[in-house]
Amino acid sequence: MQGMKMKALAAGIALMFSGATFAADVPAGVTLAKKQEIVWGVGTEVPTLDPTMTTDDSSSKIISDLFEGLVSEDTEGNLIPALATHWETSADGKTVTFHLREGIQWSNGEPLTAQDVEYSFKRNADPASAAPYSWYLATANILNAAAITDGKKDKETLGVKALDAKTVQFTLTQPTPYFVIMLSHPSTFPVYRKAIEQFGDSWTRPEHMVSSGAYTLTNWVVNERIDLVRNPKYWNDAKTVINKASYLAIENDTAEYNRYRTGEIDITATFPLEQYKQIKKDRPNELITMPSLATYYYLFNLNKKPFDDVRVRKALAYAIDRDVVTKIILGQGQIPAFGVTPPAVAGFDAPALPWANLTQKERNQKARELLKEAGYTKDNPLKFELVYNTNEAHKKLALAMMSMWKQSLPVDVELANQEWKTFLQKLSQKDFSLARYAWVGDYNEASTFLSYFESKGMNYSRWANDAYDKAMANALAASSEEERQKYYQEAERIFSDDMPAIPVYFYTKTVIKSPKVGGYSTTNASSHRYTRDLYLMK
CATH class of the missing domain: 3.10.105.10 (Dipeptide-binding Protein; Domain 3)
Known part of the structure:
Protein backbone atom coordinates (compact mmCIF):
# COMPACT_ATOMS: atom_id res chain seq x y z
CA MET A 1 0.00 0.00 0.00
CA GLN A 2 1.00 3.62 -0.33
CA GLY A 3 1.95 5.66 2.73
CA MET A 4 -1.32 7.57 3.05
CA LYS A 5 -2.91 5.22 5.62
CA MET A 6 0.16 4.66 7.77
CA LYS A 7 -0.27 7.57 10.17
CA ALA A 8 -3.83 6.60 10.98
CA LEU A 9 -2.87 3.00 11.60
CA ALA A 10 0.10 4.01 13.73
CA ALA A 11 -2.17 5.93 16.11
CA GLY A 12 -3.74 2.67 17.31
CA ILE A 13 -6.61 4.44 19.11
CA ALA A 14 -10.27 3.59 18.48
CA LEU A 15 -9.57 3.35 14.75
CA MET A 16 -12.55 2.66 12.51
CA PHE A 17 -12.38 2.26 8.73
CA SER A 18 -15.37 1.81 6.47
CA GLY A 19 -17.06 2.80 3.24
CA ALA A 20 -14.56 2.12 0.45
CA THR A 21 -14.95 -0.83 -1.88
CA PHE A 22 -13.21 -2.01 -4.99
CA ALA A 23 -14.27 -2.93 -8.49
CA ALA A 24 -13.04 -2.91 -12.05
CA ASP A 25 -13.06 0.79 -12.89
CA VAL A 26 -14.03 0.99 -16.56
CA PRO A 27 -13.53 4.57 -17.80
CA ALA A 28 -16.28 6.33 -19.71
CA GLY A 29 -16.01 5.81 -23.45
CA VAL A 30 -14.28 2.44 -23.21
CA THR A 31 -15.89 -0.34 -25.27
CA LEU A 32 -15.52 -3.70 -23.61
CA ALA A 33 -14.67 -6.81 -25.58
CA LYS A 34 -17.46 -9.37 -25.81
CA LYS A 35 -15.11 -12.13 -24.63
CA GLN A 36 -13.83 -11.30 -21.15
CA GLU A 37 -11.19 -13.99 -20.70
CA ILE A 38 -7.63 -13.22 -19.66
CA VAL A 39 -4.46 -15.32 -19.68
CA TRP A 40 -1.57 -14.68 -17.28
CA GLY A 41 1.95 -16.03 -17.39
CA VAL A 42 3.01 -17.12 -13.89
CA GLY A 43 6.47 -18.53 -14.57
CA THR A 44 6.97 -21.81 -12.74
CA GLU A 45 4.35 -24.33 -11.65
CA VAL A 46 2.82 -23.12 -8.40
CA PRO A 47 3.59 -25.27 -5.32
CA THR A 48 0.17 -24.80 -3.70
CA LEU A 49 -3.24 -23.14 -3.89
CA ASP A 50 -3.79 -23.43 -0.13
CA PRO A 51 -3.66 -19.90 1.35
CA THR A 52 -2.30 -21.20 4.65
CA MET A 53 0.59 -22.95 2.90
CA THR A 54 1.68 -20.31 0.40
CA THR A 55 5.11 -18.70 0.50
CA ASP A 56 5.77 -17.68 -3.11
CA ASP A 57 4.55 -14.85 -5.31
CA SER A 58 3.19 -17.05 -8.12
CA SER A 59 0.96 -19.07 -5.80
CA SER A 60 -0.14 -15.91 -4.00
CA LYS A 61 -1.19 -14.34 -7.31
CA ILE A 62 -3.67 -17.11 -8.07
CA ILE A 63 -4.75 -17.56 -4.43
CA SER A 64 -5.63 -13.84 -4.29
CA ASP A 65 -8.06 -14.38 -7.16
CA LEU A 66 -9.60 -17.43 -5.49
CA PHE A 67 -9.73 -16.22 -1.89
CA GLU A 68 -10.07 -13.00 0.04
CA GLY A 69 -9.06 -11.68 3.43
CA LEU A 70 -10.65 -9.32 5.90
CA VAL A 71 -8.89 -6.48 4.08
CA SER A 72 -7.39 -6.03 0.64
CA GLU A 73 -5.70 -3.44 -1.57
CA ASP A 74 -7.01 -1.24 -4.34
CA THR A 75 -5.16 -0.84 -7.65
CA GLU A 76 -2.69 1.61 -6.12
CA GLY A 77 -1.97 -0.50 -3.05
CA ASN A 78 -4.13 1.43 -0.61
CA LEU A 79 -5.77 -0.53 2.18
CA ILE A 80 -9.50 -1.23 1.65
CA PRO A 81 -12.16 -3.40 3.32
CA ALA A 82 -12.83 -6.83 1.82
CA LEU A 83 -14.65 -9.57 3.77
CA ALA A 84 -14.89 -7.06 6.62
CA THR A 85 -16.62 -3.72 6.16
CA HIS A 86 -14.90 -1.96 9.06
CA TRP A 87 -12.83 -2.46 12.20
CA GLU A 88 -11.90 -0.72 15.43
CA THR A 89 -8.69 -0.65 17.45
CA SER A 90 -8.93 -0.29 21.22
CA ALA A 91 -7.46 2.67 23.09
CA ASP A 92 -4.47 0.62 24.25
CA GLY A 93 -3.86 -0.68 20.70
CA LYS A 94 -3.99 -4.34 21.79
CA THR A 95 -7.44 -5.31 20.54
CA VAL A 96 -8.63 -5.08 16.93
CA THR A 97 -12.24 -5.99 16.15
CA PHE A 98 -13.48 -6.69 12.60
CA HIS A 99 -17.07 -6.68 11.39
CA LEU A 100 -17.87 -8.98 8.47
CA ARG A 101 -20.13 -8.07 5.57
CA GLU A 102 -23.75 -9.08 5.62
CA GLY A 103 -24.54 -11.98 3.33
CA ILE A 104 -20.98 -13.02 2.41
CA GLN A 105 -20.80 -16.63 1.24
CA TRP A 106 -18.41 -19.37 0.26
CA SER A 107 -18.54 -20.36 -3.40
CA ASN A 108 -20.87 -23.26 -2.50
CA GLY A 109 -23.42 -20.83 -1.06
CA GLU A 110 -22.75 -21.49 2.63
CA PRO A 111 -22.33 -18.44 4.90
CA LEU A 112 -18.77 -17.27 5.53
CA THR A 113 -18.55 -16.52 9.24
CA ALA A 114 -16.24 -15.16 11.90
CA GLN A 115 -15.84 -18.77 13.06
CA ASP A 116 -14.23 -19.52 9.68
CA VAL A 117 -11.75 -16.73 10.28
CA GLU A 118 -10.93 -18.04 13.76
CA TYR A 119 -10.49 -21.60 12.46
CA SER A 120 -8.17 -20.48 9.66
CA PHE A 121 -5.83 -18.50 11.91
CA LYS A 122 -5.66 -21.38 14.40
CA ARG A 123 -4.91 -23.79 11.55
CA ASN A 124 -2.04 -21.55 10.52
CA ALA A 125 -0.60 -21.40 14.04
CA ASP A 126 -1.04 -25.13 14.74
CA PRO A 127 2.36 -26.88 14.48
CA ALA A 128 0.53 -29.97 13.20
CA SER A 129 -0.27 -28.01 10.03
CA ALA A 130 3.42 -27.19 9.45
CA ALA A 131 2.30 -23.92 7.85
CA PRO A 132 5.40 -22.16 6.49
CA TYR A 133 3.99 -18.72 7.32
CA SER A 134 3.06 -19.44 10.93
CA TRP A 135 5.91 -17.13 11.96
CA TYR A 136 3.93 -14.29 10.34
CA LEU A 137 1.32 -14.47 13.11
CA ALA A 138 4.03 -14.01 15.73
CA THR A 139 5.45 -11.09 13.77
CA ALA A 140 1.94 -9.62 13.82
CA ASN A 141 2.08 -10.01 17.63
CA ILE A 142 -1.10 -12.07 17.88
CA LEU A 143 -1.38 -13.35 21.45
CA ASN A 144 0.29 -16.75 22.01
CA ALA A 145 1.14 -17.21 18.30
CA ALA A 146 4.83 -17.93 18.88
CA ALA A 147 4.17 -20.25 21.83
CA ILE A 148 1.60 -22.24 19.83
CA THR A 149 3.88 -22.61 16.81
CA ASP A 150 6.67 -23.76 19.14
CA GLY A 151 4.37 -26.39 20.65
CA LYS A 152 4.29 -24.75 24.08
CA LYS A 153 0.59 -23.80 24.09
CA ASP A 154 -2.60 -25.16 22.60
CA LYS A 155 -3.85 -23.56 19.37
CA GLU A 156 -7.13 -22.70 21.12
CA THR A 157 -5.26 -20.05 23.15
CA LEU A 158 -4.47 -18.01 20.01
CA GLY A 159 -5.62 -14.41 20.30
CA VAL A 160 -8.30 -14.73 17.60
CA LYS A 161 -11.92 -15.16 18.68
CA ALA A 162 -15.28 -15.11 16.93
CA LEU A 163 -17.54 -13.02 19.17
CA ASP A 164 -20.51 -13.95 17.00
CA ALA A 165 -21.05 -14.98 13.37
CA LYS A 166 -20.18 -11.50 12.06
CA THR A 167 -17.54 -10.27 14.54
CA VAL A 168 -13.98 -11.48 15.00
CA GLN A 169 -11.57 -10.02 17.54
CA PHE A 170 -7.78 -10.14 17.61
CA THR A 171 -5.83 -9.76 20.83
CA LEU A 172 -2.24 -8.56 20.43
CA THR A 173 0.65 -8.71 22.85
CA GLN A 174 1.45 -5.07 22.10
CA PRO A 175 0.25 -2.28 19.81
CA THR A 176 1.26 -3.08 16.23
CA PRO A 177 0.76 -0.11 13.92
CA TYR A 178 0.90 -2.17 10.73
CA PHE A 179 -1.25 -5.08 11.99
CA VAL A 180 -4.27 -4.42 9.77
CA ILE A 181 -2.06 -4.04 6.69
CA MET A 182 -0.58 -7.47 7.40
CA LEU A 183 -4.00 -9.08 6.97
CA SER A 184 -3.92 -8.44 3.23
CA HIS A 185 -1.42 -11.31 2.94
CA PRO A 186 -2.86 -14.57 1.49
CA SER A 187 -1.66 -16.68 4.44
CA THR A 188 -4.28 -14.88 6.58
CA PHE A 189 -7.22 -15.59 4.23
CA PRO A 190 -10.04 -17.75 5.61
CA VAL A 191 -10.26 -21.32 4.28
CA TYR A 192 -13.23 -23.70 4.17
CA ARG A 193 -12.99 -26.10 7.07
CA LYS A 194 -15.30 -28.88 5.82
CA ALA A 195 -13.32 -29.38 2.59
CA ILE A 196 -10.01 -29.55 4.48
CA GLU A 197 -11.35 -32.04 7.02
CA GLN A 198 -12.95 -34.20 4.33
CA PHE A 199 -10.24 -34.18 1.65
CA GLY A 200 -7.01 -33.33 3.47
CA ASP A 201 -4.24 -32.05 1.21
CA SER A 202 -6.34 -32.69 -1.90
CA TRP A 203 -8.92 -30.08 -0.88
CA THR A 204 -7.31 -27.67 -3.37
CA ARG A 205 -8.24 -29.83 -6.36
CA PRO A 206 -10.92 -28.28 -8.61
CA GLU A 207 -13.53 -30.88 -7.68
CA HIS A 208 -13.05 -30.19 -3.95
CA MET A 209 -12.14 -26.54 -3.55
CA VAL A 210 -14.58 -24.08 -1.98
CA SER A 211 -13.33 -20.49 -2.19
CA SER A 212 -14.35 -16.98 -1.15
CA GLY A 213 -12.89 -14.66 -3.79
CA ALA A 214 -13.95 -13.33 -7.14
CA TYR A 215 -13.16 -16.62 -8.90
CA THR A 216 -13.46 -20.39 -8.46
CA LEU A 217 -11.06 -23.12 -9.59
CA THR A 218 -12.20 -25.25 -12.55
CA ASN A 219 -9.01 -26.82 -13.91
CA TRP A 220 -5.45 -27.53 -12.75
CA VAL A 221 -3.07 -29.37 -15.08
CA VAL A 222 0.29 -29.56 -13.30
CA ASN A 223 3.15 -27.82 -15.15
CA GLU A 224 0.71 -26.57 -17.75
CA ARG A 225 -2.25 -24.38 -16.75
CA ILE A 226 -4.75 -23.36 -14.10
CA ASP A 227 -8.21 -22.05 -15.01
CA LEU A 228 -10.63 -20.01 -12.91
CA VAL A 229 -14.14 -18.77 -13.63
CA ARG A 230 -16.13 -15.97 -12.09
CA ASN A 231 -17.71 -16.76 -8.72
CA PRO A 232 -21.40 -15.74 -8.72
CA LYS A 233 -21.47 -16.04 -4.90
CA TYR A 234 -18.74 -13.41 -4.47
CA TRP A 235 -20.04 -10.39 -2.57
CA ASN A 236 -18.79 -7.94 -5.23
CA ASP A 237 -19.44 -10.08 -8.31
CA ALA A 238 -21.65 -7.40 -9.84
CA LYS A 239 -18.57 -5.17 -10.18
CA THR A 240 -16.36 -7.90 -11.69
CA VAL A 241 -15.79 -7.86 -15.46
CA ILE A 242 -13.39 -10.70 -16.37
CA ASN A 243 -15.32 -13.99 -16.67
CA LYS A 244 -12.39 -16.40 -16.91
CA ALA A 245 -8.74 -16.23 -15.88
CA SER A 246 -6.08 -18.73 -16.92
CA TYR A 247 -2.49 -19.02 -15.68
CA LEU A 248 0.20 -20.71 -17.74
CA ALA A 249 3.26 -22.27 -16.10
CA ILE A 250 6.19 -21.51 -18.42
CA GLU A 251 9.66 -21.47 -16.88
CA ASN A 252 11.47 -20.33 -20.04
CA ASP A 253 11.21 -16.56 -20.52
CA THR A 254 11.65 -16.73 -24.29
CA ALA A 255 8.97 -19.40 -24.65
CA GLU A 256 6.60 -17.26 -22.59
CA TYR A 257 7.32 -14.20 -24.74
CA ASN A 258 6.75 -16.20 -27.92
CA ARG A 259 3.35 -17.28 -26.65
CA TYR A 260 2.58 -13.64 -25.85
CA ARG A 261 3.49 -12.69 -29.42
CA THR A 262 1.07 -15.27 -30.78
CA GLY A 263 -1.71 -13.90 -28.57
CA GLU A 264 -1.86 -16.86 -26.17
CA ILE A 265 -0.88 -14.74 -23.15
CA ASP A 266 -2.18 -11.29 -22.21
CA ILE A 267 0.26 -10.46 -19.38
CA THR A 268 3.65 -12.13 -18.96
CA ALA A 269 5.29 -12.96 -15.64
CA THR A 270 8.60 -11.65 -16.92
CA PHE A 271 10.50 -11.31 -20.22
CA PRO A 272 13.78 -12.51 -21.81
CA LEU A 273 16.57 -10.23 -20.58
CA GLU A 274 18.60 -10.45 -23.76
CA GLN A 275 15.67 -9.18 -25.83
CA TYR A 276 14.91 -6.18 -23.62
CA LYS A 277 16.13 -3.48 -26.02
CA GLN A 278 14.42 -5.05 -29.01
CA ILE A 279 11.13 -5.54 -27.15
CA LYS A 280 11.28 -1.96 -25.90
CA LYS A 281 11.80 -0.78 -29.48
CA ASP A 282 9.12 -3.01 -30.99
CA ARG A 283 6.54 -2.76 -28.18
CA PRO A 284 7.14 0.49 -26.27
CA ASN A 285 3.57 0.66 -24.99
CA GLU A 286 3.45 -2.99 -23.97
CA LEU A 287 6.72 -3.37 -22.05
CA ILE A 288 5.94 -1.89 -18.62
CA THR A 289 8.48 -1.25 -15.87
CA MET A 290 7.10 -0.45 -12.42
CA THR A 510 8.75 -5.50 -15.76
CA VAL A 511 6.01 -7.30 -17.66
CA ILE A 512 4.67 -7.28 -21.19
CA LYS A 513 0.97 -6.44 -21.24
CA SER A 514 -1.47 -6.52 -24.12
CA PRO A 515 -2.93 -3.08 -24.95
CA LYS A 516 -6.40 -4.58 -24.72
CA VAL A 517 -6.04 -5.15 -20.95
CA GLY A 518 -7.42 -2.26 -18.91
CA GLY A 519 -7.31 -1.55 -15.17
CA TYR A 520 -3.71 -2.73 -14.68
CA SER A 521 -1.78 -0.39 -12.38
CA THR A 522 1.65 0.65 -13.65
CA THR A 523 2.52 2.70 -10.56
CA ASN A 524 1.69 0.42 -7.60
CA ALA A 525 4.89 -0.81 -5.92
CA SER A 526 3.02 -3.79 -4.43
CA SER A 527 3.13 -7.05 -6.38
CA HIS A 528 -0.65 -7.44 -6.12
CA ARG A 529 -2.59 -7.22 -9.38
CA TYR A 530 -6.06 -8.70 -8.97
CA THR A 531 -8.03 -10.04 -11.94
CA ARG A 532 -11.19 -8.58 -10.35
CA ASP A 533 -9.83 -5.07 -11.15
CA LEU A 534 -9.18 -5.74 -14.84
CA TYR A 535 -11.19 -5.69 -18.06
CA LEU A 536 -10.59 -6.37 -21.75
CA MET A 537 -11.21 -3.71 -24.36
CA LYS A 538 -12.13 -4.10 -28.01
Missing part, protein backbone atom coordinates in the same frame (compact mmCIF):
# COMPACT_ATOMS: atom_id res chain seq x y z
CA PRO A 291 8.48 0.19 -8.93
CA SER A 292 8.63 -2.88 -6.74
CA LEU A 293 8.71 -3.92 -3.11
CA ALA A 294 11.32 -6.65 -3.56
CA THR A 295 14.99 -7.41 -2.88
CA TYR A 296 17.20 -9.95 -4.69
CA TYR A 297 19.64 -11.83 -2.45
CA TYR A 298 22.07 -14.66 -2.19
CA LEU A 299 21.23 -16.30 1.11
CA PHE A 300 23.84 -18.00 3.31
CA ASN A 301 23.16 -21.01 5.49
CA LEU A 302 25.10 -20.02 8.61
CA ASN A 303 24.97 -23.56 9.96
CA LYS A 304 27.16 -24.81 7.13
CA LYS A 305 30.86 -24.15 6.78
CA PRO A 306 32.43 -21.95 5.49
CA PHE A 307 29.51 -19.58 5.91
CA ASP A 308 29.60 -19.66 9.67
CA ASP A 309 32.53 -17.23 9.23
CA VAL A 310 31.43 -13.60 8.81
CA ARG A 311 34.67 -12.79 6.96
CA VAL A 312 33.75 -15.24 4.22
CA ARG A 313 30.22 -13.87 3.98
CA LYS A 314 31.44 -10.29 3.72
CA ALA A 315 34.11 -11.18 1.16
CA LEU A 316 31.55 -12.65 -1.23
CA ALA A 317 29.19 -9.72 -0.67
CA TYR A 318 31.88 -7.12 -1.30
CA ALA A 319 33.19 -8.72 -4.50
CA ILE A 320 29.93 -8.31 -6.45
CA ASP A 321 29.89 -5.32 -8.80
CA ARG A 322 26.27 -4.24 -8.47
CA ASP A 323 26.59 -1.57 -11.14
CA VAL A 324 27.42 -4.29 -13.67
CA VAL A 325 24.43 -6.30 -12.45
CA THR A 326 21.91 -3.46 -12.60
CA LYS A 327 23.16 -1.47 -15.59
CA ILE A 328 24.59 -4.10 -17.91
CA ILE A 329 23.13 -7.52 -17.09
CA LEU A 330 19.62 -6.32 -16.13
CA GLY A 331 19.32 -2.74 -17.32
CA GLN A 332 15.67 -1.98 -16.52
CA GLY A 333 16.14 0.52 -13.72
CA GLN A 334 17.00 -1.91 -10.93
CA ILE A 335 18.86 -0.32 -8.02
CA PRO A 336 22.08 -1.69 -6.45
CA ALA A 337 21.27 -3.10 -3.01
CA PHE A 338 23.58 -2.84 -0.02
CA GLY A 339 20.83 -3.24 2.57
CA VAL A 340 17.56 -5.05 3.13
CA THR A 341 14.77 -2.52 2.54
CA PRO A 342 13.92 -1.22 -0.96
CA PRO A 343 13.65 2.54 -1.54
CA ALA A 344 10.06 2.03 -2.77
CA VAL A 345 8.97 1.33 0.82
CA ALA A 346 6.87 4.20 2.14
CA GLY A 347 8.61 6.48 4.62
CA PHE A 348 11.93 4.60 4.79
CA ASP A 349 15.35 6.24 4.46
CA ALA A 350 18.28 3.83 4.28
CA PRO A 351 21.22 4.48 6.62
CA ALA A 352 24.71 5.23 5.28
CA LEU A 353 26.63 1.94 5.22
CA PRO A 354 30.45 2.22 5.06
CA TRP A 355 30.94 -0.59 2.53
CA ALA A 356 28.38 0.94 0.21
CA ASN A 357 30.46 4.12 -0.03
CA LEU A 358 33.64 2.31 -1.15
CA THR A 359 34.59 2.05 -4.80
CA GLN A 360 34.29 -1.41 -6.32
CA LYS A 361 38.09 -1.59 -6.47
CA GLU A 362 38.23 -0.89 -2.74
CA ARG A 363 35.53 -3.47 -2.02
CA ASN A 364 37.40 -6.09 -4.03
CA GLN A 365 40.61 -5.37 -2.12
CA LYS A 366 38.77 -5.64 1.21
CA ALA A 367 37.21 -8.92 0.06
CA ARG A 368 40.64 -10.42 -0.71
CA GLU A 369 41.93 -9.35 2.70
CA LEU A 370 38.96 -10.92 4.47
CA LEU A 371 39.31 -14.24 2.66
CA LYS A 372 43.03 -14.33 3.37
CA GLU A 373 42.32 -13.73 7.07
CA ALA A 374 39.85 -16.63 6.93
CA GLY A 375 42.58 -18.89 5.50
CA TYR A 376 41.62 -19.02 1.83
CA THR A 377 44.32 -18.56 -0.82
CA LYS A 378 45.12 -19.72 -4.37
CA ASP A 379 46.54 -22.89 -2.86
CA ASN A 380 43.50 -23.32 -0.63
CA PRO A 381 40.55 -21.80 -2.52
CA LEU A 382 37.11 -21.28 -1.02
CA LYS A 383 34.80 -24.02 -2.35
CA PHE A 384 31.03 -23.89 -2.26
CA GLU A 385 27.83 -24.57 -4.21
CA LEU A 386 25.44 -21.84 -5.34
CA VAL A 387 21.95 -23.16 -5.98
CA TYR A 388 19.17 -21.35 -7.87
CA ASN A 389 15.71 -22.26 -9.14
CA THR A 390 15.39 -23.06 -12.83
CA ASN A 391 15.05 -19.79 -14.70
CA GLU A 392 17.16 -18.22 -17.45
CA ALA A 393 17.50 -14.87 -15.66
CA HIS A 394 18.64 -16.53 -12.41
CA LYS A 395 21.11 -18.66 -14.37
CA LYS A 396 22.63 -15.61 -16.06
CA LEU A 397 23.04 -13.83 -12.76
CA ALA A 398 24.55 -16.90 -11.12
CA LEU A 399 27.09 -17.18 -13.95
CA ALA A 400 27.89 -13.48 -13.53
CA MET A 401 28.38 -13.93 -9.77
CA MET A 402 30.72 -16.86 -10.36
CA SER A 403 32.72 -14.80 -12.87
CA MET A 404 33.02 -11.79 -10.54
CA TRP A 405 34.09 -13.92 -7.60
CA LYS A 406 36.68 -15.82 -9.64
CA GLN A 407 38.14 -12.60 -11.06
CA SER A 408 38.72 -11.11 -7.60
CA LEU A 409 39.01 -14.01 -5.18
CA PRO A 410 40.49 -17.50 -4.75
CA VAL A 411 37.21 -19.38 -5.07
CA ASP A 412 35.89 -22.56 -6.67
CA VAL A 413 32.15 -22.21 -7.29
CA GLU A 414 29.80 -24.94 -8.43
CA LEU A 415 26.38 -23.92 -9.79
CA ALA A 416 23.27 -26.07 -9.36
CA ASN A 417 19.74 -25.42 -10.55
CA GLN A 418 16.57 -26.97 -9.13
CA GLU A 419 12.92 -27.10 -10.10
CA TRP A 420 10.87 -24.57 -8.13
CA LYS A 421 9.08 -26.94 -5.74
CA THR A 422 12.30 -28.79 -4.95
CA PHE A 423 14.11 -25.49 -4.46
CA LEU A 424 11.53 -24.28 -1.94
CA GLN A 425 11.73 -27.58 -0.06
CA LYS A 426 15.53 -27.33 0.12
CA LEU A 427 15.25 -23.81 1.50
CA SER A 428 12.67 -24.70 4.12
CA GLN A 429 14.74 -27.71 5.20
CA LYS A 430 17.87 -25.50 5.29
CA ASP A 431 19.50 -27.97 2.90
CA PHE A 432 21.76 -25.54 1.03
CA SER A 433 25.00 -23.60 1.45
CA LEU A 434 24.38 -20.50 -0.68
CA ALA A 435 21.07 -19.97 -2.49
CA ARG A 436 19.54 -17.47 -4.82
CA TYR A 437 16.69 -15.79 -2.96
CA ALA A 438 14.31 -12.88 -3.13
CA TRP A 439 11.85 -11.30 -0.76
CA VAL A 440 8.71 -9.59 -2.02
CA GLY A 441 7.14 -7.35 0.62
CA ASP A 442 3.95 -8.64 2.19
CA TYR A 443 2.86 -5.05 2.86
CA ASN A 444 4.30 -1.57 2.31
CA GLU A 445 6.31 -0.97 5.48
CA ALA A 446 9.96 -1.63 6.32
CA SER A 447 9.13 -4.32 8.88
CA THR A 448 8.05 -6.75 6.14
CA PHE A 449 11.66 -6.87 4.93
CA LEU A 450 13.48 -6.53 8.24
CA SER A 451 11.34 -8.92 10.31
CA TYR A 452 12.24 -11.78 7.96
CA PHE A 453 15.74 -11.86 9.50
CA GLU A 454 14.59 -11.81 13.12
CA SER A 455 15.32 -15.03 14.99
CA LYS A 456 11.54 -15.65 15.08
CA GLY A 457 11.17 -14.81 11.39
CA MET A 458 11.11 -17.10 8.36
CA ASN A 459 14.89 -16.66 8.12
CA TYR A 460 16.17 -19.62 6.08
CA SER A 461 19.71 -18.45 6.84
CA ARG A 462 19.39 -19.56 10.49
CA TRP A 463 20.87 -16.23 11.52
CA ALA A 464 20.10 -15.07 15.05
CA ASN A 465 21.34 -11.77 16.44
CA ASP A 466 20.14 -10.41 19.78
CA ALA A 467 20.97 -6.81 18.90
CA TYR A 468 19.00 -7.08 15.66
CA ASP A 469 16.00 -8.59 17.45
CA LYS A 470 16.17 -5.82 20.04
CA ALA A 471 16.27 -3.09 17.39
CA MET A 472 13.17 -4.58 15.77
CA ALA A 473 11.39 -4.86 19.13
CA ASN A 474 12.25 -1.23 19.87
CA ALA A 475 10.93 -0.20 16.45
CA LEU A 476 7.61 -1.86 17.19
CA ALA A 477 7.35 -0.14 20.58
CA ALA A 478 8.40 3.27 19.21
CA SER A 479 6.17 6.20 20.11
CA SER A 480 6.57 7.96 16.77
CA GLU A 481 7.26 7.15 13.13
CA GLU A 482 10.53 9.07 13.35
CA GLU A 483 11.73 6.95 16.27
CA ARG A 484 10.59 3.76 14.52
CA GLN A 485 12.60 4.61 11.41
CA LYS A 486 15.75 5.14 13.52
CA TYR A 487 15.45 1.61 14.90
CA TYR A 488 14.89 0.25 11.38
CA GLN A 489 18.11 1.98 10.34
CA GLU A 490 19.90 0.42 13.32
CA ALA A 491 18.68 -3.02 12.22
CA GLU A 492 20.01 -2.37 8.72
CA ARG A 493 23.45 -1.52 10.12
CA ILE A 494 23.53 -4.68 12.25
CA PHE A 495 22.56 -6.77 9.23
CA SER A 496 25.36 -5.17 7.22
CA ASP A 497 27.91 -5.88 9.96
CA ASP A 498 27.00 -9.58 10.09
CA MET A 499 25.92 -10.15 6.44
CA PRO A 500 23.63 -13.22 6.77
CA ALA A 501 22.68 -12.68 3.13
CA ILE A 502 24.10 -10.79 0.16
CA PRO A 503 21.77 -8.01 -1.02
CA VAL A 504 22.29 -7.70 -4.78
CA TYR A 505 19.63 -5.39 -6.18
CA PHE A 506 16.22 -3.88 -5.54
CA TYR A 507 13.71 -4.99 -8.13
CA THR A 508 11.68 -3.17 -10.60
CA LYS A 509 8.75 -5.15 -11.98
